[in-house]
Amino acid sequence: MILEQTPDKSRKISWSYILLGISIVTIILFTLAPILWQVLTSVKTNEDISAIPNVYLPHKITLQHYLELFERRPFWLYIFNSALVSIVSTILCLLLGSPAAYALARMKLRGETIILVLIAVVTLFPYALLFLGVLEIIKNLGLGNNYLALIIPYTAINMPLTILVMRSFFRQLPQDLEDAAKIDGYKTISMLTAIILPMTLPALVTTGILTFIFAWNEYIFALTFITEETMKTVPVATAQLGGASLFDIPYGAIAAATILGTIPLVILVLIFQRRIVQGLTAGAVKG
Template structure:
């Protein structure tokens, strides 16, 4: 005679317990993997030169190995606030132009029945997939022809053109999800097209504008090749170029500390921008229609 021993715990409960352990561990490891380079740069910017050069590496410096000298050296060697201003001006101008041109174009593609609409959308998509580096030689010839070298326009115009297709695609998708009944009701109430766009459509598109604008701003802020080539004047350089061209006291010295400080200072504006518009970004990514 045989007896059957019942299982003390169902398999589903066991799997649920494993999932509760594995999932948080995986999330923590993923976050650490993503934040490790940022944390490394941040700690390096506060280390003394001796701690940076010490072997084996000092991953977590002691209090006596922390200093603000790297930031002091950075501002003594270069006018870094001027570089931040240049990056901010170029990025903001290109973002405003991309939204100002791309949003109306996206609305027209979403609402109007245009001849060749599919061809235009295909062209916009192809340009979006086109690597910007392949435009370098052509843009260089244009900058030379119009004598735009060492001018903010030599960066603002290419950045606007490069980010415009993405702006059009994102905004068109958002406009397509907006209820057209609101626009029809506004026209019945006597709204003109410009007034309807400003008073009704624009408030509903602010989340999408914020999301697209931040993507455009970050792309322009981090761009390196065009800024390195089209701008050679020291007082017009942007943060990525200035940080890459930091030099030491001698040709054989690599200033790891000031470079890390430049990286931190160049990233802080982007972090503050994302934190400030965090709610708008989430709304732009998760919503696209007004539910009544």
């Protein structure tokens, strides 16, 4: 009986190990293959790109497509635009969102439940339902082809997440701290800047990474509100990289642009994986 059971059990374990191994390899392949293919395409010569059957590993590695982006197009400007709009809107979002989150976490405002429900509901609004109205606001304010035409909407679309993540953070802070500060004679605002703010730095970084990612990736507003070539962001500029004709699509240049446009985000994920997960779950689940 015992003799029979032992080999059976070990075989069962090794099978589940093999299954786990296969799943892990599949997950990695499924995740990385499309990105890897873009990397390969971006360094292939045009002959290799248009070879049939496909050439998988480039015969010759070339940086021609990358150079083309900077020589024939103002790609560094697109990167600058994306960075500027994302960074400024992230800062604004933290600056305006954190006080709001604190008020909703601690100050027992009348009507706070309604506001929280409202914040949760607007996160579900697709941007395609908003661009028409926002376009009108931008026209009325004369902000067409102005960075503010992106900075203001981006700050707003990241506001619900900022408030929900920061609020869940503030609620974890010990209330004693604030009570002690009050006894020491601090007013709410000065207590926030002198005592609470230094403690919130980790949460601000977590939130800021998420808002930066969302701002960098935004497409429909950037497509609609900015038509000036030199003010376009990376996603829009990349999508509009066309050739002279339908048959002259610059696949290599597009691949190079996708790599350049995604590298900042890949680096962020590699460094801040834990924070991204924390922020997302705090925003989605606890909020």
